[in-house]
Amino acid sequence: MMYWDDHGMNGWGAGLMVFTTLLFLGLLVAAAVVLFRYAGRSTQQQRPERRPPDERSGPEEVLAERLARGKIDPEEYRLRLAALREAPGPGRGGAGWTP
Structure with a gap:
């Protein structure tokens, strides 16, 4: 004799099956989002960061960059380059020093 009662699968069983399937798919989507964000962040960290001009170069180079940008x-x-070269500063030997 064959039993056609779906092995005790009633309304609650079918609802639980749908809920767990949706929960599993949601976890897969969340894991994919976290993975893509992590991968995107690690590639951004590998690129060298741009530092402000005053941290990477001397004042004359900063002045040249401002001219190149049209500022x-x-x-x-x-005028500013002449003022920089005439002004005494660290390593220039003080006032009256000529290179």
């Missing part, structure tokens, strides 16, 4: 005009660049 100052060539006349102002020449």
Whole structure:
């Protein structure tokens, strides 16, 4: 004799099966999102970070970069460069020192 009662699967059993399937799929999607975010963050950390100009170069290079970006005009660049080269500073030997 054959039993066609789905082995005791009633409304609660079918609902539990749907719930666990949706929960499993949700966990898979969440794991994929976390994995993609982690992979994206690790590739961003491998790229060298840009530092502000004053931390990576001297004042003359910063001045040249400002001219290249169009923040100052060539006349102002020449005036400021001359002022930088004339001003006494660390390692220049003080006032009256000529290279």
